Every structure is written in C-alpha cells, then in structure tokens.
Amino acid sequence: MNKYNVYIIILIVVFIFSACQFKKEEKKKSNSYETTIQTKSISLKFDSKIDSIISLMTLEEKVAMLHGNSMFTSSGVERLGIPELKMTDGPLGIREELHRDSWAALGSTNDFATFFPAGGGLSATWNSELAEIYGKSIGAEARARNKDILLAPAINIVRTPLCGRTFEYFSEDPFLNKSMAVPYIKGVQSQDVGVCVKHFAVNNQETNRGTVDVLMSERTLREIYLPAFKAAVINANAYTVMGAYNKFRGDYLCENKYLLNTILRDEWDFKGIVISDWAAVHSTVKSLKNGLDIEMGTITDFDNYYLAKPLLDSLAAGKIDKQTIDKKVKRILRVMYNLKSIDSTGRAKGSINTKGHLTNAYKIASESIILLKNSENILPINTSKINSITVIGDNATRKHAAGGFGAGVKTKTEITPLEGLKNSLPKEIEINYAQGYKEIYEDDDKSKTYGRKISNKIDTALIDEAVQAAKKSDITVIFAGSNRSVESEATDRENLNLPFGQDELIKKVTEVNPNTIVVIIAAAPFNLKEVEKSTSALLWSWFNGSEAGNALADVIIGKVNPSGKLPWTIPVNLSDSPAHATNSFPGSETVEYKEGILVGYRWFDTKNIKPLYPFGYGLSYTNFEYSNLKTDKQEYSMDEIIKVEFILKNTGTKDGKEIAQLYVSAPESTVVKATKELKGFKKVFVKKGNAKTVTISIPAKELAYYNENKKQWVVEPGTYIIKLGTSSKNIKSNVTINIK
Template sequence: MKNKMLCLSAALMLVIVSCKKDSETKNSGEIAAAYEGTPMTDEYDAEIEKIVSQMTLEEKIGLLHGYSMFTNKGIERLGVPEVHMADGPLGVREEISRNSWAPAGNTDDFATFYPAGGGLSATWNPEMAHTFGKSIGEEARARDKDVLLAPAFNIIRTPLGGRTYEYMTEDPFLNKTLVVPYVTGVQQNDVAVCIKHYAANNQETNRGTVDVQMDERTLREIYLPAFHDAVVKGHAFTVMGAYNKFRGDYLCENPYMLQSILRDEWGFKGIVISDWAAVHTTKKALEAGTDLEMGTPTASFDDHFFANPLIKAVKDGSVSVAEVDKHAKRILKLLYNVKAMGKKDGRAKGSIATEAHYKDAYNIASESVVLLKNSENLLPLNASALKSVAVIGANAMQRHAQGGFGAGVKTKHEVTPLDALKAKLPKSVTINYARGYKTEFKPKKEMKFGEVTQEVKETVNELDPKMVAEAVEAAKKSDVAVLFVGANRDYETEASDRRDLSLPFGQEKLIAAVKAANPKTIVVFVAGAPYDINNVVAQNSAILWGWYNGSEAGNAITDVLLGKVNPSGKLPWTMPKKIQDSPAHATNSFPGGATEEYKEGILVGYRWFDTKNVTPLYAFGYGLSYTTFELANAKADKASYAANETITVTLDVKNTGKADGKEVVQLYAAKSGSKIERAAKELKGFTKVLVKAGSTQKATITIPAQELAYYDAASKKWTVEPGAYRFKIGNSSRDIKQEITVTIK
C-alpha cells in the first residue's frame, strides 16, 4: 500500500468505501467479493447420511464430546478423523497434553504472536482484519488444525473487563466491520473459525453463573450484530456457547439463542461448541442446540454430559437416536467443509512463523498505535539530533506472548521496544536503560463486587526507591526520556475483572519523578484497556498508546517514535475520566449478583457519554497524527431516499501538514424527534484514507438506509423510521467537523 491510496470497506456489504488508488479505482463489487465468506456446502449430505447409518450409538456420541483437551473422538474404521481445535486469540496456542492443560513439550509448535483484539481494532481497518485472519489461518493449517477458537469479540461493556484487551470494541458496527473479513481470512485456509463467546458474555466476575437480563432491542442492536454478520456474511462454521446464563438459561442450553435466533433466523448450518465445562445438562443442552461438549475431565472424558450420561439417556428413551444423529451429522458436515474428509487433496497446507507472517503482525501493530497527545511536538524523535535516550519501564523489556489465565502463544520471535531501539537508533546514541518499577502481585484476596465475592489479583504498588533513583538518574543524563508503562497479561486476564482503573505497580509516581527529572519525557502505554491516566495526561505533553501488539510490537512502536510510521490508530473504546462515568457503573449494574441487568440498555460506550453529556478523558475513535487534516465539502448524492436505497456521502480530506498520513473519517447518524429512545449518535460508516502532505483526497462512504433501522421488539422487525437524519462526520465521536442532513421517505 506504500504511496497509494488505501482503499477499504467500511462495513463490507453494509458500508462500502470507494476511493482512488493512484489512477486505479477499486469498486464496491471488488471489495465485497474480497471479503464475502463461502457458505457451507450441502454436497456431501447423502454421504454423511450413509456414514452415520453405519455408526454405533457409542461412535455417534463419541463425536459429540471431548475425548482429549482439544479433540473429540474419531471413528477410524469409517474414516472419520478427530476434530482438531486450537486456541487462537493471539496466535495458535502451543500443543498441550491430551488429558491436561500441561504443555506437551514439543519443539515444533512455535507460532507467530499476533496483536490482541484491542490492537487490531485500533487500526480501524477491515483490510488489516482480513490480513490477520488469513495469516493466522495459514498457521492453524500448518499445525493441522480444523477449528481455530477465535475470534472473540464480545462488546466491551465495562473498562474493567478482564478480556477488554481481547474483545475488540464497544461498538457493534465497528465490531461487525472487522469480524467478517477476519472470519473470511481464516476460513479460506480450510480452517473453521469458532466465533465467541455467544452471547452477552461481557464480564469475568461470576461468569460461570451470572444470569444476564436485557431487553430485546438492546440484545439485537448492541450484542448480536457482530455475531449475526459473522454467521450470515462471513459464514462462520462454528460458534462457541458462552459460560453465562441469558434470561434464565445457560447459553449452552438456551433454545432461544441457539435455535430460534442462530439456526432458524440466521440459517446457521455449522456446529455449536461449548466453552470448556460450560455444559450443565445432557438432554436440555443437546436438544437446545449444543453439538460438541468440550471441557476438562473430572475422572474421565467419558463423564462429560454428552458422553456416558448421553448413552444412558438414549437407552432409557429420554433422548432420541434421531436427536443424536442430527448432531453427529453436523460434526461430519464441518469435517467435510474444512476438507478433513472428502476432497482432502485440495486442502490448504499453511505455513507458520514465517517472515511474511511477522510482516503481517508488524503491519497490524504499526497501524494500531494511537497518538494521544503531542502538544509540544516532542514526537517524532529526530534520531540524528540525539546523543542519548533514557529508556525506562518494565514494559520496555516485557514480553507479552504468555501470561495470565487463558491462551497465550509460544513464540521464538517477540521484539521488545528496547530491542528495537537498540537496533534502530544510530550507534552514536547512548541508551540509558532503567527498569523503574517491579511487576509484582500480592497473594490473591477476596473482594466484594456488588453481591459477588471473588478472588482478585492485587498488585504491589510500592515503588523500590533504588529503582526510582536509577530511573531518575537515567532521565537526567539523557536528551529525552521514553517511559514504557501500562500493564501486562498477568494483570489484564481472563477469569478476573480488574477492581478499578488505577494504574498498577506504582507507575504514576514513577512517571511524575521521571518527568520532573527530564521535561522531555514521552510516555508510552502498553495495555489493552482504559486506565485512570488523568494526572499523566495533565503533566505530560507526549503520550502514545500501544497494545499487546505481537511479535513485532517493539519494531512497530519504535518506528512510530522515530517517525518512520505516522500513527493512525484510533481508540476502539471510550477512556473515561473515572469509572463511575461508564454506563454499567453509572447505573450501578456491574457486576450484579446472581442476576446482571443491563440497565444502560442501548447506551453502551460512547452512546452513553454523548447522550448523557458526560465528557470522557479520550473519546471513542480518538487518535492524533504527526500531520493535520481538514474535512470539507461533505454532501450526499440526493436529498431524500427510500428505505431500500443506499446513501452515498462524499467529502474532501485535506492533509494540511508536512507529513503523509492516514486519517479515519467517521460518520455518525443522529435523529432528533424520534418516537423511540435513541443515542445522540451512532457510528454508521467510516473509511481510512492515506493523504500525502499538502494533498486532498475524495472520500466516499455509502450507507444502505437499512443500516439506520432500529429493532422493533413488538413487531420483531428492523424498522427504518421516516424523517430527517443528520450525518455527523469527524475523526472521533466527539470531534465532528461536518454535518449534512438527509431524509428517509
């Protein structure tokens, strides 16, 4: 894409972006075709019927439950292989033992560490999502996997969520825009995605038992759109049932979610895989729609609900053979569709831990870095004018491929910021490194979250005076100080929500001490979730936000620091000034008790802040550049539209600075005088464009009028309300530069 206009779809078949690529035009059909998933084929159904008819009851049921930690049981005599699965949010997980979570100890299971969901989302770039999916799909195939247990994209409802770093964004439109190309990229490698966690899985506190309650409109408009598009547009082959309950039923035994919505409405043909140990019954879970029960064995895998208890249920007549056959056939359909059965000769071979994949990881990471502040133009650094640089902080050397509870990546290649600075700065520049703080934890203790008591990790926040003195000394004797702070994957982790927004490990005091020692201090956060950085922002003029950004994270952040890459990342969530400003906390509904009521309804994330006039520290979609942009001349192609027509909006994007740069043009829709509750504005389109210094590019965003629909729970239909809609166009939800009005007839 170097020196060319970056052309992206803003929402695939929903919002298509058309822009010039030098003299070449990339039309909407080409973009849609590039990201359209391939539906499951039915061509093997007759063969599947024949194979199932030859199975014993025990063989059929062996297909429906875990027979090792990441496989079911194959049927060798009929040529039915095991379904091989692997964790994959950050890269293909190392091989583990068949009967436990212990590493298998292999020497051939190293993989590329890819950016976490927060980093990918911060690119605001569907093309990067497709690159991510294609690349990790190739790695999964190289490891002979049939199912990649990713992507995870539950809505970020609370900044404290343990999986905020992984769960992409707070906005359903942005989520679905990124998820579909990811799904397509993986599955074009003959590997099924397992989209997760279906659904309303938005907290780790009490996640195994909490009963989520919300109204139907909120469910349809906020929590289901990305799942819908992953299934209907991306044609995801597998779905993972979540741990929590929804309206009284566990998600893995929830007929409304698994049958009425997933299969009857959306036409899902694939298999539902339970999260590990998320099944609680035999008959109810099977008949509700779960196909494959996975989990850690108690005494034996035969103790799973879909194992010996299912055999007993069939023999005593409480579950029919026809019911078992239905699920067995779905398993075989999956195997045929990923070419583990049938036309195996044409199956993708894949590749793993290659230079090409490290480049993919770099491209995503370098486009995800968010410039939060640069008020004194300390950035980018002029390396040729430097004699010394203080590099301070544990995150300058921390590797993030492993850590916490959940799936990491076993990788040989993870470049840290310190590694990259040593390699990229001129040899004449002295690097003065000081760790500055320890990343230590106290023994876990019980904390009260509403009505729920949970063990939480508590950090050691007392600084070591000697380490602070070393950091201050390094800063004093250097031309500039670069602080690498934030969190790590032991602190932001599955199975535990954070207790508050505090910056851990005493870092705020360290940052203040370094700033006092050297006014030319640049603060780089490496983290996946919002923190209370009010004081840091007030006291420092240069702040970058990185992520758990994969094997090439160090090179990516260093290239931004040195100006080789102009930052173009945008925040995929709102950073509040205080936790009480966030909707789930403002309504006192997080984390709930046995029941969790989503009292904020449709006003999630920026919708709440903008509608309630609550000022965030940094807005959704915010991110600066080393150049400046002007948006002008926004106009629609017509004044009014029918509900089945498409609205085309064009505007000029002018680069008014001295560096080439990429800008994300964001379009939010608003409707005043509506007969229903609405947010002040909702993201409905965006495009990311590369504009050379001093140049102007035309950006085009098209919005099907149906994208403006709300869900009418009474009629159970999506409805486009007639009337005037204002399109607010800017570069964050709070920085609106242009407005136009269109009418829907």
Template sequence: MRIHYRFTLIVLCALVVISCKEEKTDKVTASNQKEYTPKVFDVSKFESKIDSLISKMTLEEKIGMLHGNSMFATGGVERLGVPELKMADGPLGIREEISRTSWAPAGWNNDFATYYPAAGAVAATWEPELSYVFGNSVGQEARARGKDMLLSPAINIIRTPLGGRTYEYFTEDPFLNKKLSVPFIVGVQDNDVMTCVKHYAVNNQETNRGTVDVLVDERTLREIYLPAYKAAVTEANAYSLMGAYNKFRGDYLCENDLMLNKILRDEWGFQGVVVSDWAAVHTTVKSLVNGLDIEMGTPKPFNEFFLADKLIAAVKAGEISEEEINKHVKRVLGVLFQVKAIDGVDRETGSIATEEHYKESYNIAVESIVLLENDDDVLPLKLEDVKSIAVIGNNATKKNALGGFGAGVKTKREITPLEGLQNRLPDGIKINYAEGYLERYIENNNDQKENISHNGPIGVKELDETKLQEALTAAKDSDLVIILAGSNRDYETEASDRLDLSLPFGQEELIEKVKVVNPNIVVVMIGGAPFDLNKVKEQTSTLVWSWFNGSEGGNALADVLLGNVNPSGKLPWTMPKKLSDSPAHATNSFPGDEIVEYKEGLLVGYRWFDTKNIEPLYPFGYGLSYTNFEISNVKTDKETYTENETIEVTFNVKNAGGIDGKEVAQLYVSKSDSSIERPAQELKGFKKVLVNNGATENVTINLPVKELAYYNVDKKAWVVETGAYKLKIGNSSRNIQSEVLIDIK
C-alpha cells in the first residue's frame, strides 16, 4: 500500500507539471437557471369524475376525508373506490411505519429505508441537480412504501442560528432556497407522490411555536419569507402545503385568510390541498372557510378533531354549508387523482433502500462537506509516514438516522465517521479510538433530557476524567489525531431551540488538552447549525464541517479527509463570531413571548452582516478547497437592459492549484443609489463548476432582470428600479473577486 500511495503522488506531480505548461480554457454554457419541468397539475381534467364521486357520498364520508383517521392517513370511501390519503414523514428519508393510533413503531420488518443527508447538507452542495436527485430518490422510496404524500421539504428561512430545526431547513437566503426547493419538489412528484411543502409560513423558531404571533412587514414577507413557497406553487406545481403552528398578524396560520386564500390561492393559483401541522388547528368553521383542507394531529381521538364530529355538527346547525364541504373534498380528490391513487394507470411503483439510493445519498454527502480551515495543508492527509491515527470523540460512532424529537429513518446502513475511516484507510495503519467525551444532559427528576423554556437539551460540559485520559493516551500513541466533535440529533431537535452557540459535552476543553499531547490534530464538526468555534479555530489550523449526512456519511467524510474527493461544500448560512452579532439577536427580537416582531426586516443572515459591516466567523457561501481558484474577467452581453430581458453574465474560473476541483461561483447584486432600503448585496445567481488543475473555465450565469425587482407595498406589485446595478462574482459573500456595472432602463 505504501508503494501505491507513493506512485499516486508521483503521477499527480507529473500531471501538475504538464498542466502548468499549457493552460486550457473551456466554456461552461450551463447556468444555475436550469429548468425543472414539473408534471402538469390541472384538476379540471378530473372534474367530471370528482363531481360524480361527491354526488354519491354521504356528509359523514365527505368529512371523513378532511381529517386524520390514523396518525398518517385521512379517511377514504372504500365503497366508491376512494382510498385513504397515506402520508409519510421524510426530511431524512421515509420514516418507519408507526401504529395507526399512536407514535409507537408498527413493528414491521420491511420498512427499512435509505437515510439521506439533511436539507442543510443538500444546501451546502449548492447544486440544484443534487436536490432533484434527493427528491426523486426519496419519492421512489415513498411509492415503494405505498405513500401518496411526503411531508417534505421544509423550506423555512433560517432566521436564528439557535433554531432547533435549522438542520432540516435549506438556508438563510430566499434565492438559494427557491433554487433548491423547486427541483426537490419536481423530483418527488415525478414519482406520483405529492410533496407537502412546509411550514407555511414565517415559522422560524421552535420556541412558543404553537402560540407566538409573528409580525413582519409586507416587503420583508414577500422578499424573504415567501419566495420559495411561491416558486413551489408557480414553478414546481406543488400539490400540497402544510400550515404552520404559529400565528401571523393575529390569526393562526391554519386559519389565516390572507395567507391561505388571498396569497396562496388567489395570487399564486394554488390548486392543491392545505394540510395542518399536527394538532395545529384551533377552530372548525373558521379554519375551513379560511383555507385549510385537511386536519392532522394528536393526541385526541380522531373523531374529536375540529374537522370531524364538530364539523358534522356545524353543517347540521347551518354554521357552514355543504357546498363549502364539497369544495374541500374536491381538492382532496383532485390530488388523489393527480398522483394516480384513484383509477391509477401506470402509477410509479418505486424502490427502497437500494444500492443506487445509497450511492445517491453518498453523492450528496460528499459534495456537502465544507473545509473551513487548512492553513498548514494538513489535508488531504499525508499517510506515507503514518502508522497510527487517533480517532477521538463520541461523534465518531454516534448515529443520527434516529434521535431527537421528530422524524427519523429506520435504516440498515449508517456508516459512522469511524467506520468510514476503517473502510478507507490503507492496510497497516492502526486506528486508536477513544470516546473522549460523554453525551450527557442535565437531568430532571424523571431522568429525562430537560427542556427549559425555549432552550433545547442542555449538555453537561464537564469531561469524564476516565474518558479524557483514554483520549490523551490514544493521542500520545498516534502519529496524528482526528477529533469528531459538534452536535447530534438529540441536541439539535424539533420542538426546542438551543440555549446558546456553545459546544456541548466539554468538547472545547477536550480539543485543547489533546493538542497539548499531540499538536497534529484535525477537528471535524458534525452538526446542522452554527456553533461558537472561536476557541476551536485557535486550537487547530485544520477544521472541517460535516452534517447529519446520511447512510454513507462516514465514507463520504473519509474520502474528503484522504483526498479521494476534493471538498466543494459551501456554507448555506452565516456562522457568527458571537450570537449577539446575528440580526434576530442584535435587535433583541428572538424569541418573543406572545408576539415576536422581526425587527431586522430585510436584513436576514448575510444581508445583516454585510450591510452592517459586521465580520462573521465564517461568511455565507464560504468553503475552501484543496486547490486554489481565481475568478476574473466578469462581463455582460450588453451594458443596458430592460425589464423583460435576461442578463448574460460571463466570467473565468481558473484552477491555480495542483488538483482538479469544484468551485461555487456566486453572483451578488447591489445598487448603491437606490431610492429604497436595500441590503448591501443579495445573491441572485450561482454556478458550481468543475475545473481541472491548471485549466480555466468560462462560465455563464443567466440573470433575468425581473430577479432584481423589489416588492412595492403601495402598488402591491414587484417593481424593477431603473438605474445602475453592480454585479459581483465571488466564492462567498465576503470574497468578491470581479465585478461589472450594468444599467436598467
């Protein structure tokens, strides 16, 4: 094996020399504006069949279709051939089958599924094609389990780094959000499964999520929090949306006329069904009239739901008409016909937990890993003189497919980081594993993990002396050390937000003490949301960020550490130096009590940091490579444009390093002389491009002028302001390398 690695190094060096002699320039003509064509969604083509079915139903049968009759299904009408609408949780893959009447596992032996990387990892790839792959793959698994609806994707904006579900969401940026959401939705629905896009809308915290009233100005609502939902409806033809727990401007979102009727249906033309989040319904007549179609939830008996016996009584009392009931039943029947659940001919059958799906999970994971620090070029690991490696940390063996409060995946394959290294390291290198720290929590009287107010599980920060000594011994006895720290899905979890950004379980102290006995350390963070890494950054020159990264996550991580794959992940959110730098916390507008006002307005995420000139620890879009890229010579096809045109932006990406790699070129737009408030810059395009060593790629990003529009509250319309705009190309929001001016007439 030593001969093999030395030979590889010699060949690589030779290739570098050859490539430096003749720089080649290729043209990349594709752009991030690739269209993902959804299936046509037009319920009118089923209208006669739907009307016929409704005419034969009793009132009780109709209302049975508007609420859960089990944990994850609505009622059907068997005598008329109308099946239940069967649902599955799916942010990480298809959830194991549970009991019809409780959250207890059903005990099946054939409900194992592929564990996919969390949405944060998908976003870190900055690759819409991989979002389509994820959606298409998990859609196949949903069909293989006989499901009609996937309760995914979750596309809420990341407003606070403390969010318990940050790992489950894509990003803090509305443009990147919609560019990832659309292909995912199309991918799922290509398999005759409807997505249930959630959580609509302004559902950006777990704290008081069931009661808090969110106040946000109209322009911020339209420009930050709604673009991905609008794209889900108007571009991806999403068949279903999920109403959120919280209130918006005084009304719960499952009975909010503005959001469900006026915006969703009247403005955007949504034809599908609105499903409540579980136990998020508060009224009978109001919720139905204001746009809800299906009530799901716990823990009441199903007949006691607001849209069950109470709705039957309301119809009989004349509080709501049967014509109103028919309208909602028609919507449910429409989506059932759309996914071929009724009279389905040639409906997709799907497949589950296949090698192909595991490979797709790997492909996402390996492109999501972010290289944060590599000052001394420790990575990729040089193994010629390495005989032993210490692998330290509970996260080296921690499995995250299941865990936390919320949906997980029952899977037969979850490769941990330790297993990945064992799989990939050459024979003869000894791994000295030590747990290092214990995953412990402050306990209450019932010996359960304690949630205090809005705070999530609180990790005990004191190290266990025995575990520490084992780690120090392993480090002393090894040539280099890999520390696996960060978080897990018990610490980052639905239903609670974190207390602060500090690392749990004494990890900072562990890293510091290990460095004393062996300075050759690589620190790998596993997690879905930002942490305070200031001290960790001081302790090591080599820092990697991975995620809850699916069935093949350990193999993907090992391949990046060993240089089998050049890292290309970029952060989809900003990592602050301190919590008070983040906009929701700087404005003291998180978490609120009965009311939370989004005081930062448009300045969410990097918009705040860039506009206020606050230096983050790591900026939005940041991620290093084992090679070096140079972006230059940005040009546009014209100097002046009108509103209905598309700006063709071209530029060069040069690989000035020694190995092939992928760079994510990011297009930001600013307008310094605007007559309205604007962020310093906004992401309006991106392209991930493979550039061979020594080569230069000519890249094109197509930017429709309409993407420059702002929402004019007075006109209730999107308006493109005329005048000069600066188009800037870089590889993070804080590393702009080339720019050009254009004019809009």
C-alpha cells in the first residue's frame, strides 16, 4: 500500500469518526431537548408590519378585538387575514369544546384530552425538569386543538389552607413557585402556545373574590406575592397575564394602574397582553387606561361588554383616544405573530391524548406522591407474603377529571386506585372492595357541583361493612381524602376536617386490622391528627391525572420509591396558620394580610409553632445521609454566585430520589425577617449504597429584602447562615458566609 492510499484511509476514518460524534451529539441534544428549551421573548420584529395592518382597520374592527366574541375567543378581522384569538382552560388539561354562546359542552367526539396532575401535585415533585415536560405536553395538546392561549398556570401563593383553588396553585413559597412556573411556561410556549399566567395578583381566597379589597405592605407584596409573576414575565417571557377578580388597595385588578402599568409594564417591561378573568371587568375607560387589553366574560351578550359598544360610545364622547385603542390592538397582533397564528408557517402542529403524554402524566404523578408515615415499614407491600387485600374508600373508585366549579377535563383515560392495584398486584392475590363512606350533604341540591355544606352524618352501615371486610384480609388500604366538589373554585372550605366521617372509618378499620395503609387523595391541607394516630402507614396523593391509579399502585407495591415533598404546611390546628392566627381571613369588604411576609412555614418556624407536617416534608423507602456541607468560599460580593456543595449518600436498601433543600437565615439583619427562607433545592437520584457530590448555586441577590423607604431591593452586608435540610424543620447542617 503506497503512502497516498494510507492518507486516504486516514481521512476516511477521521470523517467516519467525526460523523459518529456529530450523530452522538445530535442524539444527546434530542434526548435532552425537553429540559433545554430556550426562552423565546416576545419579538418586536413584526411591529412595522403590524402598524401597517392597523392603519387598514376600521375603528369597529379594532374594538371588536378587545373583547370576547364567544366564550373562549376574541374577534379577528377576516378580510385582513387576522383569525380569532382562541383560548382554552388548562389547569388540569385542555377543556372540552363548548358552544360559542354558552357553557354547554358541544358534544364533540374529537376533544378528549390527557388529564394532567393538579398544580399542587406538580409542585410536590420539586422537579423543574418535570415542570417543563408538563408544560410541553399540555402545550402540544392545546396546539392539537388549534388553541393560541392556555389559561394557565395558576401561581398564586397558598395563603390559607382553606382556599378552594389550592389544588391548582403551586405552593406557599415564592421561590418554589417561580422555580416550577418558569420551566412550565417555557415548555408551553415552545409549542407556539402562549400561557396566560394567573391570577395577577394577590388572589388568595375565593370568599368574596369578586369584591374583596386586599391590603398589605409593599414589602409583603414584593417579597411574597409577586416573585413568581415577575419571573414568569422576565425569565420565562410569558406572552399573556390574567387580571384577577378582587381589588388591591381600592382598585379592581383589571383596572389597577399600580399593578398593571407601574409594575407589570413599566418595571418589568411586559410586552404581551393582559386578559381579564371571566366577568372581572367593572369599567370601560378606567380599565383601558390602566392596563387591560382584552375583556372576557360569562354572559353571552358580547356587544355589551365594557370593551364593546360602551367603548365605542366612550370614543365618540372623547373619553378615550384612538391611540390607546391602537396600542391595545398592536399588543394583541404582536402576540399573534409571535405565536404564528397569523402567518402559520412553521407553527407546531401539536398532539393530544398520546401514549407519550400519558407517560409524562404518570412520571409527574409518581414523583408527586408523598410518604408521610411508615413507622412499622408496612410500605411497600411485600406481595409475596399476602394472599388478600381489602380496598376501602369512595376515593378508590372515584374519578377527579371533572367536578366542582370551573374547568375539568374530558378524558378517555383515568385510572382509579382500585384499577391501579388490580393492574399491579399478582393475579393470585384476592382483592375485596368496600365503599366505607359516601358523600352526604345537608342540602338535597344534587345538581350543584360545589360549595354544598358537608353533613356531620355518618353512614354507619358502610363503616360496618368496611370493618368486616378488613377483618378478613392480610392488609387493608383505605383511600380517603377529598374530591373536586369539596375543593373547588368559587368557594373556600369551612374547616380542615376530613369529610363524610372518614376519621371514624379509619379508626374502626385500623382497630381490627393494624396492617392498614391510609392514602389521602386531596390537593389542600386537611386535619390529619386522628389519622396520624390511627395508622402506621400514611401516603398523600393528589387529583393526579390520567395515570393516578397506576402511579399510586406502583408506590404501594414498591415499584416506585416515593420522592414527593409537601409544597405547603399541614398545621395541627387551623388556628396555627398565619391568616387564621391573625384573624385576617376572610375579611368582608377588605382583608388585611396582617401576617406580612410570614406566610406558610415562615410563620411556623419564626413563631416556633410545631406543624403536623412541615413544608418540604416527605419520607422515602430508603435513607439518605448528608455530609461535608461547604461553600466555594467564605465571603461574597452582592453580584456573585454562592456555590454550595455537599455529599448525599443513600445508606438504605433501595435506589431513591431525595430533595435537598437550602434555607437561608440572616441573624444580623436590621429588619424583621423570617427565621429561614428557601433559596435553593435540587432533586437527586442516588443508587443504594452510593454517594453523590451535589452542588446548588444561590445568587447573592436572592438574599435581598425589599426596602420600602428606598423602593428597591437591598442585600444587607453581614453574616448569613445557609441551612441544608430535608424540610423547613429538619435541618441537617449549616454553614456561615459573609456578604461584603
């Protein structure tokens, strides 16, 4: 072989190697795409084209774009190629199609969707990668149904455990909220669907939600109630924001100049559109001048919306100018061009009700389930040592995709817990079922799906039946908790009690069969004092989507090691919670947030009040050990990143995921602060017997508080203590740093 041929062979080998490496990198990119979506800001490149379109529009056509022309669309201009702006509900999945002029279902056969876990369940995963996958999946389903705007996520703070919308809100903590909201939004908008982040802002109760005036300090507003919205706009570039029902400092939130113009537009430089919550508008001129762009409603006389004929009348009377109208239309068209809804070239096609989306729903559900107690190691069930199992509880067979007030999901797939166990348990194990309890209300209005007064009556016959069944089985699983009628938009709960006599049921069953596992299916805190006493094994699940039953069953039999942690505090008593301890819920005409910045665990930890289960709490089927906590240096400037490092070892017998949490204290602060605040976390998978070095970064700017006098964020120089823990109460170690 001559020298020339050798060179040729070498070149061929190099080429093949390079091609293989390229393919490997491409595959790597493909596999990691769901967690590496780039932020897409609202582009202004279409503005000149938009200006030329607006110049061709009549005044009537412009005004028609500023209000609903059906239950979930606002008008386009057909002659100019502008389609309607199409919206859909989406806290739990894409809503079924409705008639244009009523809330009645259209009865289509092609509008089935995946039922995704509720917001509380997603946040209980503490997994930002899953939040992005969730967003991408639900965004794809919205696109498959030809929608432009998804009316989600709902990221208001859980201020009171009684709030009817706790099930769809993320958490009681602003840092956890924004950590989940940002990737969720990026995921949705990667599918050419805009989110509508709601409900902006300070919308934390359903009682008197349409009239109550919320009052709080500026520091409380900035530190607790706005961070997730700010991150949604600045970090995730949310395309739309929804104005809430209530008032803030005297003005309704769809005409609140301070929040919509001063903060949202001027401070955060928001370029998108503000859409009202349905029937949340109370004026024409004031709403338009103070930041609202589109009015949506619940009545079907669309021409009489505040931003319809009354707006044309206000224009004719000179109460508002045409330039203001043009500004609103430009914002709408800008979003539509960015979403490719006008020029649809290259727009995502979407997909709906797919196996992939069901798989994603399963992943989220399985990581959201929380092990609250396992004192006798009953869990996971050893299926080789039992012959029979009794399943008890209405929630064992109940489906949660629909119900309550507000948006449900029309789905082909919702696996109940009983179905999940039948799918997972060996066929030779006998499964018996007893209902155990049923819904009993004080009224007979069965047509009402929410807000009914729960009766104190107990169906003793159902309890007796359940007790007899439990006596005959090796192990019993009680599926207790709540449902979509008990937890619902438009109404807050009266108390934290488990409904329908469940405490009595659980007590009686555990007395005859100590091998009893209790599973609470609910999405807001409940009083679990008696349950905690009665049972040695307690799991918490959620309104957990299409694959809820399979996920639960896999946790119960040990196929999945539970890794969820609480996104809010479960108190011993309702009166321990800050909004109730300060007697500042629900208010009447006004509600003052007297607890200030001490919301959720901040209150419990600062006031030394012991909760039943603290924020961030959750056990595992394995054990983890923390060691060697350190920072990359001891002193930082205010613009630096604090790198925290520690070793996490799985000392148990099962592979598992742990959520390491970093809290920060400021003992030398000159202002009142919480004892500790969450400033970082990471979910880490560690095989049994192995250890991992974990690094979590905290920007020093995250240590800032809002100085009301200076009207700016301030990082105080001095000593800070970084605390590493498994919950807000269980701190494993700490390290001290200084800020210059």
